[in-house]
Amino acid sequence: MPAFNLGESIPPHTEHAVSVSLPTWRANVGYEEGEDWVVGSMTTGYPRFFIHRSIQAFAKDILEKIGKKGLVAFLFPTRQVAARCVSFVKLRAPPAIVSSLEVLHLVLDPVNPQSKALRGLSPSISAVICSPEGFGFLKQYWQHTGDGVSSRRAEFCHSLFKDGLLRVDESPNTAAPMSPKPCRGPRRYQRGGSLDAGKPSITSQTSTTVPDREETSRFLEERFGRNLDVSFVEPAKSAIKRRIAGALRSDRELTSSPVPEKEMESNTRGVVNLREDDIYLFPAGMNAIFNAHRALLGARGGLKSVNFGFPYVDTLKILEKFGPGCVFYGNASEADLDDLEARLKAGERFLGLFCEFPGNPLLTCPNLARIREMADKYDFAVVVDETIGTFANINVLPFADIVVSSLTKIFSGDCNVMGGSAIFNPNSRYYSALKDFARTGYEDTYWPEDVMFMERNSRDFASRIERINANAEAICDVFRENKLIKAVFYPRDNESSANYEACKVPGGGYGGLISVVFHRKEQAVAFYDAVDTAKGPSLGTNFTLTSPYVLLAHYQELEWASQFGVDPDLIRISVGLEDTADIVNVFQAALHVAEHGSQ
Known part of the structure; x- marks a missing residue:
C-alpha cells in the first residue's frame, strides 16, 4: 500500500483530488x-469543506483587481446562485x-474577438x-448547498481573467442563460473501460462537423494548455445519464446522433417510461439534494420535510435552514x-421524506415499502439518496419520487472529480409539477471539464462494483470474527437487512462501506494509526479509504450523534479494488x- 503524508492529496499528486x-x-x-x-500542511481537502487553492487564488485576484483587498469573496457559477x-x-x-455584501459578475468580454471561441463553455x-466577519455565513451556504464553483472552473476562468477575457459586467440585471447551449458531438470516444487501466485524461479530439467548434478546440489547446472540445460535452452528459439509468453498457460506442428514447x-x-431528460446532473451530490428540496418547495409550496434516519450532516442542515424546517x-426504525x-x-x-439507503454511517435501511404506502395515502414526496447502496446493487426508484446520488463517490x-444526479420518477404524482419547476428553476x-472526467471515470463502474462488493x-x-x-x-x-433485500437487484451485492466500533477507544486509535490504507474523508474510491468518520462529520455534536447509536469512535472503511487476500491481510x-498495542 502507498504511504500518504499528512496533508497530501488523495490520490497523491492530483491537482483536483477530492x-x-x-x-x-x-x-x-x-x-x-x-x-x-x-x-497548514493540507494541500487540498474535501471540496465543500476546504476551498481549493485555485479558487482561493482567483478570489484573491478579483479582490485585488477591484480594490477590495481585506474583504472576502466566495465564487459561484451564475448570478442566480450568487x-x-x-x-x-x-x-x-x-x-x-x-x-457589506456586494456581488460582482464576471462575463466574457464581448469586444475581445477571442471571446467568440469560448461562448459554448459559458465561462462565468x-x-x-x-467583510471578513461574514466568512462563516458565506461558508455555510457554500458547504450546505454544493453551489460553489468547482476547482477546474475556477482554474480555467482565472486564466481568462488574467488574460483580460473575463471582465466585470457593468449591467448586473442582464439575464444570464439558464444552461450552456447544447453542442453536437463527435463520432465516437476513444477510451474503453478497464478495471486495471491507467487513470483517464482528456485527450485531443477533432470535430469536423461544426467549424466554430474546431476554432474553440484549437483556441483552448493553444492558449490554456488543455484539450477541451465543447462538442464532447453534451454526448458525455447523455452517456452519464444513461449510465445512471442502467440503459447504457460501459463499452457502448457513443455517436453524435441522438440515441432513440426507446433504448x-x-x-x-x-x-419503462423513464426518459433521459428525467435525469439531472449537478456539480456535487449535496447540490443534487439541495436542488431536489428546492424543486419540491417550488412544486408543492412551503411545508416542513421529514429527515428519516441518521443523515449525512448537510442533508439535515439543508432541510433545517432552507424553507420552513x-x-x-x-433511527429510521419501525417505531419512528x-x-x-x-x-x-x-x-x-x-x-x-428524505432518507438514505443505506444510511451513513450505520448502514441501516428504512422500510421503503411502508414509506411509499404512507406517502401515497398522506400526500408527501419520497426522496431517496442511493449513494452508498449504488444503483448497481439496489433499485429504489419505484419507491421514490426523486432519487439522488453523489457521483463523486x-x-x-477515481477521487478526482465531483458530481451529483437527481432522477424524477415519471410515475410520481408530482412529476408534472417538478418538471414545470425544472424548466425555469434548474x-x-x-462545468464541462468536470463532466468529461466523470464520463470517462464511470465507464467501468459496473465491473468495479463487483470486485468492491466481494x-x-x-x-x-x-x-x-x-x-x-x-x-x-x-x-x-x-x-x-430485510429492507435492503427488498430493493436488492438480481446479482447485486451489499456495497463497499463498512463501519466498526471497538470495545475501547484506545483500540480504535491504535487500529486507525496502524492500518495501511489511504486515510481521509470521502468514500467510494477505487482504493480502500479509512476514516474516523464521526470525528470528522460530527465533531461539534458528538453527544447529539450518540443518541442515535452513532459512536464517537466509530471507524468507517470504504473498500476498494485491491486484491482480496492483500486487503484482508492489511486489516x-x-x-x-490494536490488540497488542493497546493493552
Missing part, C-alpha cells in the same frame, strides 16, 4: 480543532455584515463579497414510522497491532 491524507487519529482531531500543524447565497446570508447575518463567475425502456430501474427521526403515521393521522402534512471512483452548472464482504467477515470489535455495521446482516495486521 480527499486529503489525515493519517493519524491525532491529525483528525487537530484538523477539527483548526491546529496549524494539520491545516443571489441565493446573498438571500441566505441576509436572513442570518448581523446588519453590519449584510451592509459571480463573486459574493463581504431507455430496457433500463435497470424498472421504470423539518422533523427529524434519527409509527410515530410519523400517528402525526399524519392527526392531520400534519409534510413536503417530503463510487460512480467516479440551472446546468456542471472485497467488502471478505473484510466484514474479518471484523465479525475479531474479539476487539464491539459492533459491525454492514447491510448484509443487520436488523434492517488483519492492523487488528493485531
Whole structure:
C-alpha cells in the first residue's frame, strides 16, 4: 500500500483530488480543532469543506483587481446562485455584515474577438463579497448547498481573467442563460473501460462537423494548455445519464446522433417510461439534494420535510435552514414510522421524506415499502439518496419520487472529480409539477471539464462494483470474527437487512462501506494509526479509504450523534479494488497491532 503524508492529496499528486491524507487519529482531531500543524500542511481537502487553492487564488485576484483587498469573496457559477447565497446570508447575518455584501459578475468580454471561441463553455463567475466577519455565513451556504464553483472552473476562468477575457459586467440585471447551449458531438470516444487501466485524461479530439467548434478546440489547446472540445460535452452528459439509468453498457460506442428514447425502456430501474431528460446532473451530490428540496418547495409550496434516519450532516442542515424546517427521526426504525403515521393521522402534512439507503454511517435501511404506502395515502414526496447502496446493487426508484446520488463517490471512483444526479420518477404524482419547476428553476452548472472526467471515470463502474462488493464482504467477515470489535455495521446482516433485500437487484451485492466500533477507544486509535490504507474523508474510491468518520462529520455534536447509536469512535472503511487476500491481510495486521498495542 502507498504511504500518504499528512496533508497530501488523495490520490497523491492530483491537482483536483477530492480527499486529503489525515493519517493519524491525532491529525483528525487537530484538523477539527483548526491546529496549524494539520491545516497548514493540507494541500487540498474535501471540496465543500476546504476551498481549493485555485479558487482561493482567483478570489484573491478579483479582490485585488477591484480594490477590495481585506474583504472576502466566495465564487459561484451564475448570478442566480450568487443571489441565493446573498438571500441566505441576509436572513442570518448581523446588519453590519449584510451592509457589506456586494456581488460582482464576471462575463466574457464581448469586444475581445477571442471571446467568440469560448461562448459554448459559458465561462462565468459571480463573486459574493463581504467583510471578513461574514466568512462563516458565506461558508455555510457554500458547504450546505454544493453551489460553489468547482476547482477546474475556477482554474480555467482565472486564466481568462488574467488574460483580460473575463471582465466585470457593468449591467448586473442582464439575464444570464439558464444552461450552456447544447453542442453536437463527435463520432465516437476513444477510451474503453478497464478495471486495471491507467487513470483517464482528456485527450485531443477533432470535430469536423461544426467549424466554430474546431476554432474553440484549437483556441483552448493553444492558449490554456488543455484539450477541451465543447462538442464532447453534451454526448458525455447523455452517456452519464444513461449510465445512471442502467440503459447504457460501459463499452457502448457513443455517436453524435441522438440515441432513440426507446433504448431507455430496457433500463435497470424498472421504470419503462423513464426518459433521459428525467435525469439531472449537478456539480456535487449535496447540490443534487439541495436542488431536489428546492424543486419540491417550488412544486408543492412551503411545508416542513421529514429527515428519516441518521443523515449525512448537510442533508439535515439543508432541510433545517432552507424553507420552513423539518422533523427529524434519527433511527429510521419501525417505531419512528409509527410515530410519523400517528402525526399524519392527526392531520400534519409534510413536503417530503428524505432518507438514505443505506444510511451513513450505520448502514441501516428504512422500510421503503411502508414509506411509499404512507406517502401515497398522506400526500408527501419520497426522496431517496442511493449513494452508498449504488444503483448497481439496489433499485429504489419505484419507491421514490426523486432519487439522488453523489457521483463523486463510487460512480467516479477515481477521487478526482465531483458530481451529483437527481432522477424524477415519471410515475410520481408530482412529476408534472417538478418538471414545470425544472424548466425555469434548474440551472446546468456542471462545468464541462468536470463532466468529461466523470464520463470517462464511470465507464467501468459496473465491473468495479463487483470486485468492491466481494472485497467488502471478505473484510466484514474479518471484523465479525475479531474479539476487539464491539459492533459491525454492514447491510448484509443487520436488523434492517430485510429492507435492503427488498430493493436488492438480481446479482447485486451489499456495497463497499463498512463501519466498526471497538470495545475501547484506545483500540480504535491504535487500529486507525496502524492500518495501511489511504486515510481521509470521502468514500467510494477505487482504493480502500479509512476514516474516523464521526470525528470528522460530527465533531461539534458528538453527544447529539450518540443518541442515535452513532459512536464517537466509530471507524468507517470504504473498500476498494485491491486484491482480496492483500486487503484482508492489511486489516488483519492492523487488528493485531490494536490488540497488542493497546493493552
